[in-house]
Amino acid sequence: MNENEVLNTLMNHRSYRKYAAKPVEPDKLxxxxxxxxxxxxxxxxxxxxxxxxxxxxxxxxLAALSGNQRHVAEAPVFLVFCLDFYRTRLACELEGQPYEAARDVDALLVGATDVGIAMGNAIAAAESLGLGIIPIGGIRRNTAAVIELLELPEYVFPVAGLCVGYPGEELPKKPRLPLEAVCHEERYNRDTQGYIAEYNAAFREYLKAVGQTERDWSAVIAHFYSLNPQYGDAGQTLPRQGFTCDNLQK
Known part of the structure; x- marks a missing residue:
């Protein structure tokens, strides 16, 4: 089956940490x-x-605040994607209505989802234009400082960053989990450990190909989440930005 141009762009994604010394044209941005x-x-x-x-x-x-990730500083441009209910509050003021959404934890889910969908579009657009990218979750390590640096108003919160530039290296495609591990029919299939074991082998081969230490994917993920039970300072900064979520049962 011949895949169309959009599918080819989506299926050939790479995450680049090295960029050519060439600015990104304003019209592409x-x-x-x-x-x-x-x-x-x-x-x-x-x-x-x-x-x-x-x-x-x-x-x-921002590179320092994101965990000393040099590619943030070296990329020609860095995009910070924020969930934004500041405009929502302005709309409420314009209509003479109270703004109560930030008290609801659903606002966080809505804002983060909107950011994720928009970032997905941005990534596809950048790659279709011959640019390379890498998303940066490390922007949430020190959100208080990011908020101050970018002068984010109340009800705005940084969710993720995105390096954008012309690729400065060639990379093989990183393998993904078997489709059966992430796509289920009618109900959630909990019996997926075998797929993870299968993927570990492919992941180790990928690391070997790019000259990195061979490790199982499961070992990498388990290590990360055991060391980071609470990532960053969002627990403190979200209330300061107005997201009290006071209807969340504890």
């Missing part, structure tokens, strides 16, 4: 932003904002 904004959102609320960061000193600071 605008197209990426337009693609992100075109994504669907809950009640068409468009609960997402992108901060484009070009200034070297700001990228250096």
């Amino acid at each position: 605008r197209r990426i932003a337009e693609a992100a904004q075109a994504a669907p959102s809950w009640v068409n609320g468009q609960q997402m904002t992108i901060i484009f960061v070009h200034q070297e000193s700001h990228k250096e600071r």
Whole structure:
């Protein structure tokens, strides 16, 4: 079966940590932003904002705050995707209505989902334009400092970053879990440990191909989540940004 251009772009994704010393054209960045904004959102609320960061000193600071990830500083441009209910509050003020959504934990789910969908569009758009990217979850390590640096108002919160630039290296495609491990019919299939064992072998081969230490995928994931039972400072900064979630049962 011949795959179309969109599917080819999606299926050939790579995550790049090295970029060519070449700026990204403004018209391409605008197209990426337009693609992100075109994504669907809950009640068409468009609960997402992108901060484009070009200034070297700001990228250096964000690289440090993200766990000293040098590719954040070295990428030509760094995008910070934020869940955004500030505009929602402004809409409520315009209509003379109270803004209560931030008290509901569902607002966090909505905002994070809208960011994820928009970022997916942005990634596909960037890659279709010949650019390389890598998402940066480390932006949530020190959100208080990120909020201050980017001057984010109340009801806005940084969820993920995205390095964008022309690739400065060639990379093989990273394998994924067997489709049967992540796509289930009618009900959740808990009997997937065999698929993980199968994937461990493919993951080790990939690491060998890129010159990295061979490890099982399961070992990498177990190590990460055992060391990071609580990632970053979001527990403290979310309430400061107005997300009290006081209807969440404890």
